[in-house]
Amino acid sequence: MPPVVRGARCCRFGPIDVDFDDRVLVPRLWTLAQSRWAAELAAGAGPGPLLELCAGVGHIGLAAGVLADRDLVQVELDPVAAGYARANAERAGWGARVEVRIGRLEDAVGEDERFPLVIADPPYLPTGEIGRFPGDPRLAIDGGDDGLDVVRACLAVAGRHLEGGGGLLLQVAGPGQAEAVAALATPWLQADETRVVDDARAVLLLRQPG
Numbered sequence: 448m449p450p451v452v453r454g455a456r457c458c459r460f461g462p463i464d465v466d467f468d469d470r471v472l473v474p475r476l477w478t479l480a481q482s483r484w485a486a487e488l489a490a491g492a493g494p495g496p497l498l499e500l501c502a503g504v505g506h507i508g509l510a511a512g513v514l515a516d517r518d519l520v521q522v523e524l525d526p527v528a529a530g531y532a533r534a535n536a537e538r539a540g541w542g543a544r545v546e547v548r549i550g551r552l553e554d555a556v557g558e559d560e561r562f563p564l565v566i567a568d569p570p571y572l573p574t575g576e577i578g579r580f581p582g583d584p585r586l587a588i589d590g591g592d593d594g595l596d597v598v599r600a601c602l603a604v605a606g607r608h609l610e611g612g613g614g615l616l617l618q619v620a621g622p623g624q625a626e627a628v629a630a631l632a633t634p635w636l637q638a639d640e641t642r643v644v645d646d647a648r649a650v651l652l653l654r655q656p657g
Contacts, residue, residue, distance in 0.1 A: 472587035486514035492563035505532025569597035
C-alpha cells in the first residue's frame with residue numbers, strides 16, 4: 448500500500464482518530480451515525496467479522512468495529528485510501544483485527560465467505576452532479592448515470608455474502624435515493640428501515656430473510 452504521509456491531516460471520529468489527506472474523500476463527521484447504528488446491529492448479530500464495502504480511509508467501519516468489539520474486513524478500490532484504512536486501524540490498536548483488501552467489490556470477497564453485517568458508503572452521486580464537489584476524488588463520489596452503479600454492486604455482494612437474517616447498512620443520497628434503492632429490493636435483500644439526516648443524506652438498512 449502507498450505511504451500515507453502526503454499532507455496528512457487528522458480528525459476525531461467517535462472512538463478513533465482518523466488520518467487522511469487531499470487525495471482521498473475527507474471523512475464526514477455525520478457518518479458516525481452509521482457507525483453507531485452498525486454497532487447497535489452488531490450487538491444482536493451472529494458471530495464473525497463485519498464487512499465494509501467502499502471503505503475509503505476506513506473510519507465508518509473501524510469506528511463500528513471498535514464500538515461493537517468486532518473484527519472487520521474492509522474492501523476499497525483506491526490504494527491510497529486503503530493505505531489510510533490500514534494505518535487508521537493500526538493507530539486505533541485494531542490492526543490485528545482488521546483485514547484491508549484492495550480491489551473491486553465483486554472480486555474481493557471469497558465465494559464461501561459469510562458475514563453477519565455489511566456496511567457500505569458507496570459513491571452515490573449521478574455523474575452529472577459530481578461537478579458540484581470539485582474537491583472530492585471522482586472515484587469516491589461518481590455513482591454512474593443514475594448514481595446507483597456501485598450501490599447495485601453493494602446489493603449484489605451483500606446478497607451473496609450475508610448470513611441469513613443479516614443486514615446491509617447502506618449510506619444513500621437522502622430519502623429519495625433510499626426509495627429508489629428500496630425499489631431494487633429482491634427476495635434475498637429487502638429494505639427494512641431508513642434513518643434520514645436531511646434531503647441529501649440518509650442511511651438505509653436492508654435485511655436478508657433468515
